[in-house]
Amino acid sequence: MHPTRRTLIAASLSIAFALAPLTSIFAASPAPVKGEHGMVVTAQHLASEVGVEVLKKGGNAVDAAVAVGYALAVVYPNAGNIGGGGFMTIRFKDGKSTFLDFRERAPLAATKTMYLDKDGNPVKGASLDGYLAVGVPGSVAGFETAREKYGTLSRQDLMAPAINYAKDGFILDQGDTASFSGSAARLAKDPAAAAIFLKPDGKSYAIGDRLIQPDLAASLAAISEKGPDAFYKGAIADAIVKASGAKGGILARQDFEQYAVRELKPVTCFYRGYEVTSSPPPSSGGVIICEILNVLEGYPLSYLGAGSAETVHVMVEAMRHAYVDRNSALGDPDFVDNPVSKLLDKTYAKDIRDRIDPFRAGVSQDLMPKGFGESKETTHYSIIDNDGNAVAVTYTLNGSFGAGVVADGTGILLNNEMDDFTQKPGVPNLYGLVQGEANAIQPKKTPLSSMSPTVVAKDGKPFMVIGSPGGSRIITITLEAIVNVIDHGMNIQEAIDAPRIHHQWLPDTVYIEPFGLSPDTEKLLAGMGYHLDPSSTTWGQAAGILVGGKSLAEIEKGGGARYNGAIDSRAASGEALGY
Numbered sequence: 139m140h141p142t143r144r145t146l147i148a149a150s151l152s153i154a155f156a157l158a159p160l161t162s163i164f165a166a167s168p169a170p171v172k173g174e175h176g177m178v179v180t181a182q183h184l185a186s187e188v189g190v191e192v193l194k195k196g197g198n199a200v201d202a203a204v205a206v207g208y209a210l211a212v213v214y215p216n217a218g219n220i221g222g223g224g225f226m227t228i229r230f231k232d233g234k235s236t237f238l239d240f241r242e243r244a245p246l247a248a249t250k251t252m253y254l255d256k257d258g259n260p261v262k263g264a265s266l267d268g269y270l271a272v273g274v275p276g277s278v279a280g281f282e283t284a285r286e287k288y289g290t291l292s293r294q295d296l297m298a299p300a301i302n303y304a305k306d307g308f309i310l311d312q313g314d315t316a317s318f319s320g321s322a323a324r325l326a327k328d329p330a331a332a333a334i335f336l337k338p339d340g341k342s343y344a345i346g347d348r349l350i351q352p353d354l355a356a357s358l359a360a361i362s363e364k365g366p367d368a369f370y371k372g373a374i375a376d377a378i379v380k381a382s383g384a385k386g387g388i389l390a391r392q393d394f395e396q397y398a399v400r401e402l403k404p405v406t407c408f409y410r411g412y413e414v415t416s417s418p419p420p421s422s423g424g425v426i427i428c429e430i431l432n433v434l435e436g437y438p439l440s441y442l443g444a445g446s447a448e449t450v451h452v453m454v455e456a457m458r459h460a461y462v463d464r465n466s467a468l469g470d471p472d473f474v475d476n477p478v479s480k481l482l483d484k485t486y487a488k489d490i491r492d493r494i495d496p497f498r499a500g501v502s503q504d505l506m507p508k509g510f511g512e513s514k515e516t517t518h519y520s521i522i523d524n525d526g527n528a529v530a531v532t533y534t535l536n537g538s539f540g541a542g543v544v545a546d547g548t549g550i551l552l553n554n555e556m557d558d559f560t561q562k563p564g565v566p567n568l569y570g571l572v573q574g575e576a577n578a579i580q581p582k583k584t585p586l587s588s589m590s591p592t593v594v595a596k597d598g599k600p601f602m603v604i605g606s607p608g609g610s611r612i613i614t615i616t617l618e619a620i621v622n623v624i625d626h627g628m629n630i631q632e633a634i635d636a637p638r639i640h641h642q643w644l645p646d647t648v649y650i651e652p653f654g655l656s657p658d659t660e661k662l663l664a665g666m667g668y669h670l671d672p673s674s675t676t677w678g679q680a681a682g683i684l685v686g687g688k689s690l691a692e693i694e695k696g697g698g699a700r701y702n703g704a705i706d707s708r709a710a711s712g713e714a715l716g717y
């Protein structure tokens with residue numbers, strides 16, 4: 139009797155399994171970086187070094203996060219900043235956690251229709267370029283609040299490395315110069331920005347050039363010496379308000395004087411026994427990650443397999459349902475009632491599962507359209523110290539180099555975070571998000587964010603620190619890294635590097651990373667009714683840490699490194715650094 143093709147395959151597979159070691163038989167990614175006392179993962183290697191030095195000097199993870207935040211403002215100027223804002227999720231060694239919201243606020247003179255023309259249509263670029271796009275920055279207040287409440291070292295100590303890199307400069311590598319050349323045309327429009335980020339001949343900096351930022355060094359030195367008042371109540375605020383007034387903006391001194399950090403309770407949820415702690419509104423991140431995880435908990439993802447058509451199907455449907463909620467129901471908690479407990483309810487997740495057809499793609503237009511829209515350069519870093527304090531920070535100028543403007547003499551790039559608001563219901567923003575009234579512009583309001591600095595714990599101990607830039611995709615990037623570790627058994631580097639998928643309700647398209655799915659899988663999905671788009675490029679740069687081993691299997695077996703760091707292979711100049 140001749141063996142069938144199926145029995146031959148089964149026989150060869152059993153031989154392969156018999157020969158294969160229990161761990162993975164090939165490496166799709168470089169090995170995660172190991173550390174026993176601390177780990178710092180950022181998108182720029184010099185900033186990672188700054189963080190590790192702070193930890194070695196006895197600073198805790200919050201100290202390191204503050205020093206890294208200031209350092210990135212110098213060595214990663216397309217997203218690191220003191221002219222923007224962000225979020226910090228902290229999980230302390232005793233298991234308690236907190237969240238600092240230092241995101242931008244709309245200026246007092248902002249109005250709901252400020253980006254619309256007389257016919258009610260959005261004016262192209264108005265919420266993205268120049269001073270009208272700028273929200274009141276929060277980073278300086280945020281870092282100082284973190285340091286004063288939870289840090290241990292002096293402001294001067296934590297800011298010194300940033301000041302030195304601004305004053306003495308640093309040598310640009312390939313990853314650094316790529317971001318400069320991509321934004322050269324925009325930066326050229328603002329003389330003060332051009333004077334810093336372009337060479338005197340108007341060309342972009344090249345690999346091996348030294349970038350020196352003396353004005354930024356002076357601004358940082360003033361903040362180091364006098365504290366945040368130097369930024370919010372002194373010469374820096376005056377210079378920004380003056381430039382704003384002269385160039386079509388609406389920022390006023392009062393906006394700066396009134397800026398206040400909010401300390402909020404993070405969003406938490408349980409996924410297969412793991413406790414996820416992440417960003418609450420004014421971010422949509424934590425709520426939507428938890429909503430998607432709650433839906434996915436009802437499916438055997440591990441059995442269905444990473445990247446299979448069935449896994450992609452249920453993930454996309456969970457994303458579709460959750461992003462309708464994101465885009466319609468969420469906003470700044472000082473202005474709107476966020477239905478957080480409803481969205482995090484496990485029975486709500488079951489209702490969503492009941493509406494998912496096991497064999498067919500859903501249709502976004504069939505879900506109640508309540509809102510639409512989001513934007514493109516942000517950075518995330520993850521830190522853990524010897525005591526087990528874990529800090530996840532995502533902060534941003536929104537677009538790469540923000541609004542592309544610098545007030546004379548300050549050296550400080552300003553954000554274009556106002557684009558994260560709904561300009562007009564139904565009109566997509568920079569990230570294609572179609573949003574609603576809950577995120578309409580109002581004075582002092584914070585635009586809805588997707589930033590999701592996240593800490594995952596298991597049995598009361600830190601398990602994973604994770605987050606990413608990527609506009610509206612931050613949520614699905616962070617989610618997929620978590621699922622890849624917990625359900626698919628990938629190590630932290632593989633989990634971060636693995637090809638990504640994304641769906642955000644509208645447009646009704648599954649974005650897939652080039653070569654991310656096999657042609658067979660794509661065919662299966664198309665047969666279910668999905669429209670797949672492999673052409674887009676915004677896939678973020680996740681930065682993660684896994685505690686106790688490089689993968690779940692190693693953690694369970696015991697004997698893995700205490701801290702295992704991974705910077706996304708998509709992040710050209712980043713580094714995971716342990717000690």
Ligand code: DON
Nearest residue numbers: 514515516587588607608609
């Ligand atoms: O807060 C937000 O959700 C956006 N402003 C983040 C922008 C971003 O991630 C850009 N990076 N690629």
